[in-house]
Amino acid sequence: MTAPDPTPDPTADPTAGLRADARRNRERLLAAARDLIAEHGPEVSLDDVARRAGVGVGTVYRRFPHRDALVQAIALDDLRRLVDAAEAAEAEEPDGWGALCRFTRTTTADLLLAYRLSAWFASAWNALRTTPENVRLRRSLMQALDRMWSRAQAEGAVRPDLTSGDFALLLARVLRPLPNLPEGVDDPGRSLAIVLDGLRTSAPTPLPGRGPTADDLDVP
Template sequence: MHIQDSRWGSTSVVAAAADGHGRRPGESARTTPLRVDAQRNLEHVLRAAREVFGELGYGAPMEDVARRARVGVGTVYRRFPSKDVLVQRIAEEETSRLTEQARTALGQEDEPWSALSRFLRTSVASGAGRLLPPQVLRVGVADESSDAVDLGVEEPRVPQQRVQADHLRLVEQRPAPAEEALDAGIGDAGASALLEVVGQLVERARAAGELRGDVTVSDVLLVIATAAPSLPDAAHQAAASARLLDILLEGLRSRPS
């Protein structure tokens, strides 16, 4: 289904043909319904893109997005002239979404562990981990390695070999162009905002003695990505996510010596 989404669409052309002033006698220009349809199509495309990329990764083709949105692929390309633009839009929205979830947990929970666990539960329940941009993980590793040097720590708190393996698992289904689009699109501002607020959650929980001393921001983001499986049945997916997150949270907590 192809819907003209320009404000100078076919409706306005027909109206213009009726008289010399762009409307029939006694009738106003009918561009608003067209804009409403275009906005509805945009919402369908964005929702479909989140679902498809969440299930198949950012390497999924635009045709799959159009099919899920029940629009023609031409409609998708009118809104997003290339797949890279759509990937950037979804990744930016998801990064912003995670940042807001972290800020909410930080502002509404007095107990450090409650704040961190609330953020993780909210993020996993929303399916955010399936759309977590790989660039955010790489930035997190770089930032924490630098912090370790500044603090005089002899070795990085996140073993590089382990992070690389986890990173590969997250993006192995995603072709390089999609990953490059994420790197180019999110920018330092969005990634830095997310890392800063999650870092506050981590530091508070660690200072309170409730979080293992070796747990980093990258570990927390990996928990979000790992505990958000994509299963065909929504109820099974929710149950599996909750169970897995419970296990992972137990692994994050510090234990009395």
């Protein structure tokens, strides 16, 4: 008899049927894994995640039998957070430009995490890309960005010759970290502020952080 695949379906509702304590444990595990990946990169183990979350190793393996399952759960959860942030910005901000800026500035950490997961865990990421839930969430995110972008253009806030696709590609390129730079030089908040100003039709706003010098960039 062939053993069933132990990997949970990454497209299913991850909290369906869970008790409140089990739901809290899952949230703690995902939060711990996010933090550890941000701090230590791709070498994080499930045992590391259990220790950071303060739960037993068995709890981790019951939820995520191997690291790819955990990475896929993080990726989908992160994408849901991005969709929620985009839709909230769209609904609550008085204009399209304000909505775009709010989304960009409040989701930098989530956008960085998405890039890191795709670069560091390519096999898990690629297996997830064509699943129905991933496709649905990515489409929802791009539709929300497109609505905000169209609104900002109609208001005369952004250049008329650019598209929401240009905006999404710029975000992806800016958030790609460069290796071996000195501490504090590769500031995504500063880079994003420059990109946002480059999209506007009005005067630039003050930039956060400091600009890198030629010496900063003279690295091996």
